[in-house]
Amino acid sequence: xxxxxxxxxxxxxxxxxxxxxxxxxxxxxxxxxxxxxxxxxxxxxxxxxxxxxxxxxxxxxxxxxxxxxxxxxxxxxxxxxxxxxxxxxxxxxxxxxxxxxxxxxxxxxxxxxxxxxxxxxxxxxxxxxxxxxxxxxxxxxxxxxxxxxxxxxxxxxxxxxxxxxxxxxxxxxxxxxxxxxxxxxxxxxxxxxxxxxxxxxxxxxxxxxxxxxxxxxxxxxxxxxxxxxxxxxxxxxxxxxxxxxxxxxxxxxxxxxxxxxxxxxxxxxxxxxxxxxxxxxxxxxxxxxxxxxxxxxxxxxxxxxxxxxxxxxxxxxxxxx
Numbered sequence: 001x002x003x004x005x006x007x008x009x010x011x012x013x014x015x016x017x018x019x020x021x022x023x024x025x026x027x028x029x030x031x032x033x034x035x036x037x038x039x040x041x042x043x044x045x046x047x048x049x050x051x052x053x054x055x056x057x058x059x060x061x062x063x064x065x066x067x068x069x070x071x072x073x074x075x076x077x078x079x080x081x082x083x084x085x086x087x088x089x090x091x092x093x094x095x096x097x098x099x100x101x102x103x104x105x106x107x108x109x110x111x112x113x114x115x116x117x118x119x120x121x122x123x124x125x126x127x128x129x130x131x132x133x134x135x136x137x138x139x140x141x142x143x144x145x146x147x148x149x150x151x152x153x154x155x156x157x158x159x160x161x162x163x164x165x166x167x168x169x170x171x172x173x174x175x176x177x178x179x180x181x182x183x184x185x186x187x188x189x190x191x192x193x194x195x196x197x198x199x200x201x202x203x204x205x206x207x208x209x210x211x212x213x214x215x216x217x218x219x220x221x222x223x224x225x226x227x228x229x230x231x232x233x234x235x236x237x238x239x240x241x242x243x244x245x246x247x248x249x250x251x252x253x254x255x256x257x258x259x260x261x262x263x264x265x266x267x268x269x270x271x272x273x274x275x276x277x278x279x280x281x282x283x284x285x286x287x288x289x290x291x292x293x294x295x296x297x298x299x300x301x302x303x304x305x306x307x308x309x310x311x312x313x314x315x316x317x318x319x320x321x
Contacts, residue, residue, distance in 0.1 A: 007041055094121075095131055099143050102136070109133050109140075151193055152220060158183040158191070161222050164230040165213060165237065166251075167204060175200045177212045181222075195220060209240035217244075233258075264311075273311050280308045 008017035008026070015028045017037060026040050041047045101107060111117050112130050121128060131139070155161065161183045168176050177198040183191055196216050202208045217223055228247050231237045232254040241248040264273060283289050297306065312318050 008037060091128060094125060094128055095135075095139050096143065098131075099136065099139050102140070103143070109136050112136055148219075151195070154185075154191060154193060155181075155183075155220060155222055155225065157185040157187075158225060159186070160184075160227045161225045162228050162230065163195075163213075163217075163226055164251075165209075165241075166232060167200070167234075167237070170199075175204070177209065179213065179216050181220075183225075204236050206236045206239035206243055209237055210243045213240060213244050277310055280310045283308055 007020050009020060010017050015032065017026045017028060019026060019040060026036055028034065028036060098112065102109060102111065110133065112133060118130055121130060161181050164180045164182070166178050168178060170176055177200050179195045179198075181191075181193045181195055185191060196219075198212050198216070200208070200212065213229075217226060226246060228249050229241045230249045230251050231241060232251050238248055264270060283293060293308075297303070309318050
């Protein structure tokens with residue numbers, strides 16, 4: 001007699017069963033036969049028929065039994081940890097964790113094809129089959145939908161929302177319109193959310209910028225909650241906010257950058273910067289000089305990972321480092 005029923009909870013006044021490994025509703029066969037229950041376990045959870053009869057398989061016996069000395073099979077308990085490791089639910093969770101890792105660490109989707117990564121996962125989870133890049137892409141789409149839903153739930157807690165909008169360039173010199181949101185919940189908890197980074201393949205006109213802004217606002221359904229939008233002083237961006245019907249606030253950091261940009265043009269400061277550039281240039285060109293500098297750092301107990309930086313107009317605080 002098969003022991004398949006220990007994997008299921010039976011619905012009252014019904015011939016239906018619910019799988020304990022994964023919440024799936026299964027109908028028993030004619031006259032209450034267990035064939036559909038067995039078929040589900042063997043096809044979905046890869047549990048062998050022989051294991052259901054006598055628990056002889058090393059892998060499946062560890063899945064099925066927690067108390068091996070228990071004689072009454074109806075009282076035998078499932079080992080929840082082993083079950084989850086071999087269930088479809090656990091595999092889906094692992095897929096989701098891989099996608100989270102790709103998101104958080106900015107990893108390429110091709111990581112699922114890397115030999116070292118596959119060997120690591122196989123060691124930690126021997127029965128897991130790594131999804132293909134196409135499957136990862138599908139999971140990421142679902143994952144994105146779940147994140148969007150959570151963001152909307154966070155917005156439901158806010159009465160007023162402030163946005164920050166800015167253009168910047170990616171590593172491949174592609175243009176990105178970045179939009180973030182800040183607000184206080186009804187419990188006075190501060191929240192900062194990154195809404196979207198939109199790749200812009202058109203001119204940065206006020207009309208195109210307005211469209212990108214409104215698309216994000218409408219997507220998150222926060223039209224009535226947005227109060228102000230923090231931007232730089234670029235005319236196209238300021239006009240875009242005005243055309244969208246919102247009030248713009250100048251970015252203080254950007255204003256400070258403009259002040260510093262003018263201040264370094266003062267002759268005395270500019271002369272100091274030029275001397276600093278010459279010193280840095282000398283060490284950058286001479287391996288011997290750089291090695292002597294590191295030797296002095298060790299002797300003076302200065303962190304050896306410190307290096308020389310030149311002033312860059314696009315990295316304005318480098319002038320103070």
